[in-house]
Amino acid sequence: KAGVTQTPRYLIKTRGQQVTLSCSPISGHRSVSWYQQTPGQGLQFLFEYFSETQRNKGNFPGRFSGRQFSNSRSEMNVSTLELGDSALYLCASSLNGLGEWAYGYTFGSGTRLTVV
Amino acid sequence: EDKVVQSPLSLVVHEGDTVTLNCSYEVTNFRSLLWYKQEKKAPTFLFMLTSSGIEKKSGRLSSILDKKELFSILNITATQTGDSAVYLCAHTGGFKTIFGAGTRLFVKA
Numbered sequence: 001k002a003g004v005t006q007t008p009r010y011l012i013k014t015r016g017q018q019v020t021l022s023c024s025p026i027s028g029h030r031s032v033s034w035y036q037q038t039p040g041q042g043l044q045f046l047f048e049y050f051s052e053t054q055r056n057k058g059n060f061p062g063r064f065s066g067r068q069f070s071n072s073r074s075e076m077n078v079s080t081l082e083l084g085d086s087a088l089y090l091c092a093s094s095l096n097g098l099g100e101w102a103y104g105y106t107f108g109s110g111t112r113l114t115v116v
Numbered sequence: 117e118d119k120v121v122q123s124p125l126s127l128v129v130h131e132g133d134t135v136t137l138n139c140s141y142e143v144t145n146f147r148s149l150l151w152y153k154q155e156k157k158a159p160t161f162l163f164m165l166t167s168s169g170i171e172k173k174s175g176r177l178s179s180i181l182d183k184k185e186l187f188s189i190l191n192i193t194a195t196q197t198g199d200s201a202v203y204l205c206a207h208t209g210g211f212k213t214i215f216g217a218g219t220r221l222f223v224k225a
Binding site: 004031033035042043044045048050055056058088090092105106107108109110 | 150152157158159160161204206208210211212213214215216217218
């Protein structure tokens with residue numbers, strides 16, 4: 001079965017712009033989580049969506065937002081980009097987002113965002 | 117605030133060595149501990165641990181959880197160069213997954 005698909009794979013943006021990243025989960029998975037990975041901070045949780053509802057979010061500014069559609073595909077948006085937003089953005093899907101039932105999360109290959 | 121701490125941060129070994137990676141956690145409501153291997157981009161799932169003292173095994177890799185002492189270890193025996201990667205430990209619960217900084221393992225031929 002198809003894995004988690006993230007698009008685009010690479011993106012270069014300038015400061016002040018906004019960006020939208022997309023994540024298509026594994027078929028049947030209803031939970032999508034987003035993470036930011038940087039060399040200094042590691043993998044940091046952004047937010048989690050299930051059935052179009054955000055159930056939890058990490059400690060990121062309001063410039064980071066997301067949404068989930070009825071087909072479980074999710075997008076995240078970053079407005080007013082800063083240099084520090086340069087990172088690998090990963091999404092992960094699971095059946096329902098509960099660790100003990102999800103048997104782990106399946107990650108996509110990520111979108112590498114560079115802000116110049 | 118929940119946190120997951122991994123040690124060591126990096127490790128260099130020779131092929132055939134056995135390594136032990138450590139993960140300690142402080143969380144308000146423990147649900148599950150996960151181990152992942154990240155070679156390039158997408159972390160790949162290794163183990164999920166929910167019960168103390170029950171070892172999970174997959175080939176040369178094994179992992180165990182100690183809920184009393186709040187830690188988990190990941191063992192890799194007879195290491196190979198293909199084991200070179202970043203190993204991530206994470207706690208998942210409350211619709212949120214917190215990752216440790218990872219242990220970067222390099223296996224020399």
